[in-house]
Amino acid sequence: MEFLKTLFGYIDALTWGWALIPILVVFGVFITIMSGFVQIEFFGRMFRVLSGRNQNNDPNAISAREALLVSVGGRVGGGNIAGVAVAITLGGPGAVFWMWCIALVGMATSLVECTLAQVYKRKDGEHSFRGGPADYIRRGLGHQYNWLAIVYAICLLAAFGLGFNAFQGNTVAGAVQDSLGLDRMITGAFLTIVTGFVIFGGIKRIAKAADVVVPIMAVGYLGLALIAILINIQEIPSVIARIVSSAFGYEEAIAGGMGAAIAQGLRRGLFSNEAGLGSAPNVAATALVRHPVSQGVTQAFSVFIDTIVICSCTAFLILLGDVYTPGAEGIDGVVLTQQSLASHFGEWSRYALTLAILLFAFSSIIYNVYLGENALAAMTDSKMALNGLRVLILGLVFMGAAAPSATAVFFFSDPMMGVLALVNLVAILMLFPTAMRVVNDFRAQLKAGVARPIFDPAKFPDLDLDREAWDPARWK
Template identity: 70%
Template sequence: MQMITAFFGLIEDLTWGWALIPILVVFGVFITVMSGFVQIEYFGRMFRVLSGKNQTGDPNAISAREALLVSVGGRVGGGNIAGVAVAITLGGPGAVFWMWAIAVVGMATSLVECTLAQLYKRSNGDGTYRGGPADYIIYGLGVKYRWLAVLYAICLLLSFAFGFNAFQGNTFAGAANESLGIDRMWTGIGLAIITGFIVYGGIRRIAKAADVIIPVMAVIYIGLALIVIILNITDLPRVFVSIFANAFGFEEVVSGGVGAALAQGLRRGLFSNEAGLGSAPNVAATADVRHPISQGITQSLSVFIDTIIVCSCTAFIILLSPVYQPGMEIDGIVLTQQSLASQVGDWAQYFLTFAILLFAFSSIIYNYYLGETAVRVMTSQPAALHILRWAVVAVVFLGSTAPGATAVFFFSDPLMGVLAVVNLMAIMMLFPTCLRVLDDFRVQLKEGVLRPVFKPKAFPDLNLDENAWPHAKLVEQEFSASMRPAPSTT
């Protein structure tokens, strides 16, 4: 067992410890520059998806907004409450600035990986679609790289569907036990039952659940943060000055100074928004959209929501409270709870329990779908999905009822590092293809097309599924009809 633990420890050191974060940052900056700052160019366009007007009309299809909310539910989790607190504790207020910086860069990375997932997606034949890094490796790089796709799928399954779901169950059960006194057994049973109901409904039920849960989760948490900000509005300029001064070394509040702020901000930001890690593209591929770039833009918004909005809410709750003191040693979730309670009252601990429930549950259903995508890469046997669903329900129950059981999933972070490396290799090689698709989108906008439509036939050298782009067929039919001669009246 010690050899296995040491092996995965080495993998974690070689990925997260040594190279992965710098690579994610450098590649994100490279994408931003080479794409012409695409995340800034289409920033206003991102918010169109929230209106729901972009629904294609197919009742079976997953809309762009539904796919967005599923991915937001996966990105937003315990890291947005506890992780931000840890970053501030270890890195000082300046860590918040570097979280913002990596989010802006990550928006471009997310746009590229999610655009590629859309580009190479496959139709299921029933109005739904599937795709992700495994598919753009197989169909974009070629079948000779299938082994790389399988490696990615294995890491995705073990880290997200099993490891992180056990941690999510454990997080919620612990919060419910501490604040409400509910026994872990009952929490585990309830969470397992709800999880089973959702996952047996497939991606449609997952999307419908997310369409309800995520807006409620976001509105309530953001609303409470706004109350804290309004109550301390006169102190807000001081907080901003502290964030920027600490970020650039003009003010040192923790040992390590700028280095600590930079390291903690980048690490927590990347862990939170997952840009470049290859998880969100699996959900992005399910959306029925007119152009791959459209969903890429939408997924950039999910990074913005996760880090710039939700993480900032936690940061301001902490930095505006009298609880936080530079250099203090305190558990992340406890710091957030105490900071919120000091502003609005002791009832805040119950609210945070509710928030953690929504965060944990949205992450569980998101993580399950990633596992389902991974299984489909490895086998087409229907029985495999049933085994996965029962296994995920069991893991959620186990993680909830036995706190020590989560130690079994020590391999989750190292394997997430491996799948991130695989995904980065793939998008680096396919980035020129993404730029071609981006140019197509820009050309159509310049020609006055309000909602650009992707035409697979314009890219004959790519291995694409034309059935995954029904809007292109409709445009071709309309064009053919307009070119027919008018019927003779004689």
């Protein structure tokens, strides 16, 4: 065991320690510039997914809106509540500014990776689709890279399908025990039963669950944050000025100054919005849309919601409260967010935050389960293996909730996510010209007056596409 811990410690140091974050930032800036600031160009179109106008004409298929809510439910989690608090504690208010910056460039990265996932998706039954980085590696780069797709799938299954689900169960049980005094076993059993009901219904039931849970948790949490902001509206300009000045070292809030603010902001932002990590494209591929870029734009919007909206609300809750003290030690993570919320609304708000954590964690679990299933599908199509994985995941959720120390065995999760991200970045870098061909096709149709562009695979005869998945006649 010690050998494995040492090995994965080295992998973690080689990825998250010094290489991965700069690569993700540089690559995000590269995509932003080379794509002509595509996230800004299509920003107005992102909000269309919230209306019924953007829905598909097959009620049995996953819509763009449902895919958005599943991915938002996965991205929004502990990083938005505890992670932001840690970033501010270790990096000062300036960390929030750099979190915003990485979200803006991450929107372009997410748009490209999710567009590729849509391009190379394949039909998986009469009304469903499946795809993701494993598919665009195989179909886009060629079957000689099948080994790379397998490496990706193993890392996705280990990190998201197994490890992170145990951690989510642990987070929920801990929050409920601390605020309500409920035994971990009870919380674990309840969470496991509800999760089992959802995941054994497949991606459609997962999407339906997200369609209910995500709006409730987002609106509820954002509602409290907005009330706190409105109560302290006169202080907003000074808080924003404090964030900006701290970001550039003009206000030395902590040891490390500007460097600590940049490091914490970028790290927490990337962990939260997952842009470039190769997880969200698995969900993006499930949607039935007219053009791959439509879902790319939708997933860029998911990054915006996660970081620019929800993480910012947590940051303002903390910075507008009277609990956070620059440079102080002893209060960080979810405790800082809880105490800040209580400073605005009173002790009852701790229970509201516990409910938010429960919903955030549940939506993350069902998202992670699908990622694990998609990873398994890249290696085998065995139904027995799929059901075995679901049972294993339910066991891990319960174990993580019931036994706090049990999550220590999942030390491999972060290193595996680091390898996952590097594999994905290599793939989208190699496939970037293909992605831009598809983006330019979308642009050309918009310029020609087509309000809702349709992807025609006949325009791309050199690409290994599933013609059934992309049948233009469906939209006529």
